[in-house]
Amino acid sequence: MTKPSIPRSIPELMNNVDAIAGLTLGEIATQFDFAIPKNLLKEKGWSGQLIEYALGASAGSKPVPDFEHLGIELKTLPIGYNGKPLETTYVTVVPLTDVTGLRWEESVVKHKLNHVLWLPILAQRDIPPMDRTIGCGFLWRPNQHEEALLRRDWEEQMELIALGKVNDVSGHLGEVMQIRPKAANSKALTDAIGPDGKIIKTLPRGFYLKTQFTTTILANQFSI
DNA sequence: TTGTGATCATTA
DNA sequence: TAATGATCACAA
Numbered sequence: 001m002t003k004p005s006i007p008r009s010i011p012e013l014m015n016n017v018d019a020i021a022g023l024t025l026g027e028i029a030t031q032f033d034f035a036i037p038k039n040l041l042k043e044k045g046w047s048g049q050l051i052e053y054a055l056g057a058s059a060g061s062k063p064v065p066d067f068e069h070l071g072i073e074l075k076t077l078p079i080g081y082n083g084k085p086l087e088t089t090y091v092t093v094v095p096l097t098d099v100t101g102l103r104w105e106e107s108v109v110k111h112k113l114n115h116v117l118w119l120p121i122l123a124q125r126d127i128p129p130m131d132r133t134i135g136c137g138f139l140w141r142p143n144q145h146e147e148a149l150l151r152r153d154w155e156e157q158m159e160l161i162a163l164g165k166v167n168d169v170s171g172h173l174g175e176v177m178q179i180r181p182k183a184a185n186s187k188a189l190t191d192a193i194g195p196d197g198k199i200i201k202t203l204p205r206g207f208y209l210k211t212q213f214t215t216t217i218l219a220n221q222f223s224i
Numbered sequence: 225t226t227g228t229g230a231t232c233a234t235t236a
Numbered sequence: 237t238a239a240t241g242a243t244c245a246c247a248a
Binding site for chain 1: 225226227228229230231232
């Protein structure tokens with residue numbers, strides 16, 4: 001029954017990351033008195049919130065990095081028996097208004113992905129949440145090539161939104177990062193720029209990293 | 225209502 | 237079977 005403390009430095013954080021590698025989510029949950037769901041049909045964010053707590057992340061739903069003072073964003077990465085990501089990775093909400101003149105350099109996506117702590121979790125769906133095993137977490141920053149890919153996808157899709165073509169954007173676009181719905185349900189609405197430049201209502205969207213991209217990140221980290 | 229944490233489940 | 241679109245819980 002320990003109470004996690006906020007890591008004050010990156011080495012301290014990585015120490016904690018190494019300490020939980022190899023443990024199951026059930027073991028972590030027990031240690032911190034987290035209720036363990038039998039499945040994630042509800043509580044889809046359970047794994048992420050558990051790990052956040054265990055590592056002493058600032059928590060909350062603020063649009064800032066999980067470890068604000070360290071400038072590090074924590075992302076769990078569900079992987080299958082083949083070691084590859086099972087899901088795309090949510091990055092952030094897509095701004096749909098006031099986007100004229102918005103540049104990549106000042107985008108939330110660039111800032112969020114500037115420094116990421118990836119934490120792979122063996123999370124094949126036939127494994128109950130409590131038996132899922134935590135892997136070796138590692139820090140990552142996009143290299144030149146990766147940033148160029150992200151930037152291109154961001155610019156391509158944000159231009160459509162700026163031009164009022166939000167409804168032409170779908171998950172098919174983007175080589176490494178796509179835009180998909182991100183809402184409570186398909187009836188949720190938010191403001192966006194319409195074809196005639198006026199405000200329209202549309203489904204809230206989010207940026208997601210495609211699995212092919214996160215697969216490459218994992219490969220670069222572990223293949224050598 | 226929006227943003228955080230994501231996974232579910234139907235479609236292609 | 238991979239990918240897209242839909243959905244769940246919670247905090248502020």
